[in-house]
Amino acid sequence: MEVSLKTRLGPIELSHPVINASGTFDVLSADLVLEEDLFDRFPFSAYVPKTVTLKPRRGNPPPRLYETAAGLLNSIGLANAGIDAFIREDLPRLAQLPVPVIASVAGESTDEYGACAGLMEGRPEVAAVELNVSCPNLELGGRALGLDPERTHRTVALAREATSKFLIVKLTPNVTDIVEIASAAVDAGADALSLINTVHGMALDRYHLKPVLGHLSGGLSGPAIKPVALRAVFLVSRAFASLPIIGMGGVTDGQDALEFLAAGAAAVAVGTASFRDPLAAAGIANELRKLMQERGIGSVAELSGLAQR
Amino acid sequence: MDAGLIPANLYECPVVESRQVGAYRQVSFVAPEIAALAQPGQFMMVRLAGKSLDPLLPRPMGVHDVDSDLVKMIIDPVGKGSVALAGAAVGDRLSVLGPLGCGFDLEGAGPAVLVAGGMGAAPLTMLARALAARGREVACILGFKTRSQAMVSELYRDVHVEVVTEDGSAGRCGLACDLLPGLVEKRRGRELPEIFACGPAEMLAEVARMARKHGARAQVSVAAHMACGIGSCQGCAVSRSGGYVKACTDGPVFDAEDLQWR
Numbered sequence: 001m002e003v004s005l006k007t008r009l010g011p012i013e014l015s016h017p018v019i020n021a022s023g024t025f026d027v028l029s030a031d032l033v034l035e036e037d038l039f040d041r042f043p044f045s046a047y048v049p050k051t052v053t054l055k056p057r058r059g060n061p062p063p064r065l066y067e068t069a070a071g072l073l074n075s076i077g078l079a080n081a082g083i084d085a086f087i088r089e090d091l092p093r094l095a096q097l098p099v100p101v102i103a104s105v106a107g108e109s110t111d112e113y114g115a116c117a118g119l120m121e122g123r124p125e126v127a128a129v130e131l132n133v134s135c136p137n138l139e140l141g142g143r144a145l146g147l148d149p150e151r152t153h154r155t156v157a158l159a160r161e162a163t164s165k166f167l168i169v170k171l172t173p174n175v176t177d178i179v180e181i182a183s184a185a186v187d188a189g190a191d192a193l194s195l196i197n198t199v200h201g202m203a204l205d206r207y208h209l210k211p212v213l214g215h216l217s218g219g220l221s222g223p224a225i226k227p228v229a230l231r232a233v234f235l236v237s238r239a240f241a242s243l244p245i246i247g248m249g250g251v252t253d254g255q256d257a258l259e260f261l262a263a264g265a266a267a268v269a270v271g272t273a274s275f276r277d278p279l280a281a282a283g284i285a286n287e288l289r290k291l292m293q294e295r296g297i298g299s300v301a302e303l304s305g306l307a308q309r
Numbered sequence: 310m311d312a313g314l315i316p317a318n319l320y321e322c323p324v325v326e327s328r329q330v331g332a333y334r335q336v337s338f339v340a341p342e343i344a345a346l347a348q349p350g351q352f353m354m355v356r357l358a359g360k361s362l363d364p365l366l367p368r369p370m371g372v373h374d375v376d377s378d379l380v381k382m383i384i385d386p387v388g389k390g391s392v393a394l395a396g397a398a399v400g401d402r403l404s405v406l407g408p409l410g411c412g413f414d415l416e417g418a419g420p421a422v423l424v425a426g427g428m429g430a431a432p433l434t435m436l437a438r439a440l441a442a443r444g445r446e447v448a449c450i451l452g453f454k455t456r457s458q459a460m461v462s463e464l465y466r467d468v469h470v471e472v473v474t475e476d477g478s479a480g481r482c483g484l485a486c487d488l489l490p491g492l493v494e495k496r497r498g499r500e501l502p503e504i505f506a507c508g509p510a511e512m513l514a515e516v517a518r519m520a521r522k523h524g525a526r527a528q529v530s531v532a533a534h535m536a537c538g539i540g541s542c543q544g545c546a547v548s549r550s551g552g553y554v555k556a557c558t559d560g561p562v563f564d565a566e567d568l569q570w571r
Contacts (some may be wrong), residue, residue, distance in 0.1 A: 016440075023542070023543075024540075024541060024542065025541050026540050027543040027557060029539060029541060030540065030541060030542030032558075033318075033538075033539040033558065034318065034319075034538075035316050035317035035318040036314070036315075036316040036317060041314055043314050050543075058552050058553060059543065059546060059553060062533065062534070062544075062545075062546045062547070062548075062553075063534045064531075064533065064534065064543070064544045064545075064546055065534040065535070065536050065542070065544035065545075066367055066389065067364065067365055067389065069363055070362045070363050070365055071365065072365065072366065072536060073546060074536075076542070076543050076544065079543050079546070079553065080554075118328060122466065126332070169350035220360075222364050222365055223365070253360075254363065264449075267402060272365070272366075272536075274537070274541065275364050275366050275536040275537040275541070275542055276356070276365060276367065276407070277319075277404070278316060278319070278537065278539055279314045279315060279316060279319075282314035283314075309438050
């Protein structure tokens with residue numbers, strides 16, 4: 001049977017449901033290193049660059065990475081060259097990609113989120129803005145904004161005022177009730193949600209028995225967190241039936257993508273799996289098509305939310 | 310969307326030989342393209358091919374040597390990823406992306422002193438040969454903890470090698486850097502040697518300090534935890550004044566004076 005992988009995030013049409021998670025695929029670097037013309041053959045149906053902040057950030061002291069059982073701990077610390085450099089140097093090149101670009105922004109304060117979102121307004125090369133209110137490595141005063149419903153609301157509302165772009169809010173799973181945080185984001189004007197960012201975690205050096213990461217703790221990603229992510233997508237999707245959700249957290253093969261869509265996502269993002277195999281996303285989309293074919297599911301719309309019904 | 314989008318520099322490579330070299334494991338696999346292209350100091354991202362999710366990610370492995378169609382790597386089986394790679398048997402297949410990163414700059418002239426600590430000895434064999442082929446006088450100082458590690462020094466051929474061990478069980482007793490001033494200072498009044506180093510961070514810091522003191526150029530190959538090897542994850546940060554650089558795409562070989570040393 002004919003299967004259509006087309007899906008949409010509000011007004012943004014995607015040729016298939018597999019996009020990348022912010023910070024896990026740098027197309028400008030990968031295009032130089034991988035012997036493949038990524039601007040011609042791009043594995044994702046939309047591109048989300050690494051989160052940028054108003055001012056440049058050095059990031060956290062190394063070590064920044066540690067592999068755990070089927071997972072990866074990171075404490076990169078939102079290292080980035082700042083939003084001005086992003087607009088000046090990266091955006092003109094990203095505009096050449098054959099897919100929509102979703103700019104990911106974060107602030108060191110609520111105001112900075114508004115300022116960053118505002119700087120994306122009126123830029124035709126940016127299809128949507130993703131607010132990263134959930135980075136576990138950017139905790140000013142010890143807390144990510146997205147840990148608190150009221151601060152989430154205030155942050156999203158400021159960004160909503162600053163831009164008419166399609167507004168995606170990326171939430172942290174490190175909360176008591178993710179539906180409550182999702183509700184705050186939606187009330188404040190979020191058009192879609194990304195679920196989930198990494199899960200708080202720590203690893204000890206096996207010999208010295210001290211934290212491995214320079215930042216002491218970090219965010220866990222990869223197959224290890226898939227059940228946590230799937231639950232978040234299921235619960236939020238059940239509470240907000242028509243809200244587009246980008247499901248992420250351990251998506252490694254077509255079956256994972258199938259399950260996230262069934263749980264209620266409209267698209268999925270591949271993160272850690274791209275570290276394992278830089279163009280894994282293309283294989284995941286192909287496997288998804290095959291699995292839908294085998295099950296007689298003709299479209300993403302038909303699949304999305306199947307687990308709820 | 311394309312069926313099977315695979316970058317041309319990602320290969321599936323059969324293992325053809327695996328043997329113990331003292332404390333380390335030497336694994337050879339068939340990778341004609343990497344063997345043809347690899348420069349001394351470059352690395353590869355390597356994992357066992359297949360679907361197993363534990364270990365999850367490839368590991369950065371220095372190119373130890375190439376021989377016709379074969380690429381060789383030396384593994385120190387200390388963690389989950391390296392133990393899995395060291396266990397690769399003849400006939401097993403490896404997923405290999407490479408060659409990656411910037412290798413050593415070979416363009417200088419004059420004598421070369423190579424300094425290695427432990428596993429750092431692996432990538433320098435190819436460098437020693439390349440420098441000798443350019444007519445440069447090459448001396449190597451290889452430092453190890455023990456005699457079983459020092460057995461890797463047998464892989465160095467046709468160059469002058471001094472072995473040092475911390476426990477004195479092979480060669481001289483001490484650290485690799487103990488011999489460096491002697492090699493640099495005995496050349497007083499003549500052309501200063503260029504230093505090439507690979508090993509633990511403390512050793513590289515000492516090499517950088519000595520090179521600065523004597524006014525010699527030092528190129529160092531750094532090790533860092535890496536997830537992707539292609540500049541995406543920003544995990545392999547290395548300190549430079551004013552910020553960090555990436556070991557994977559900015560390095561792994563740097564001019565010692567460009568980095569910030571503790």
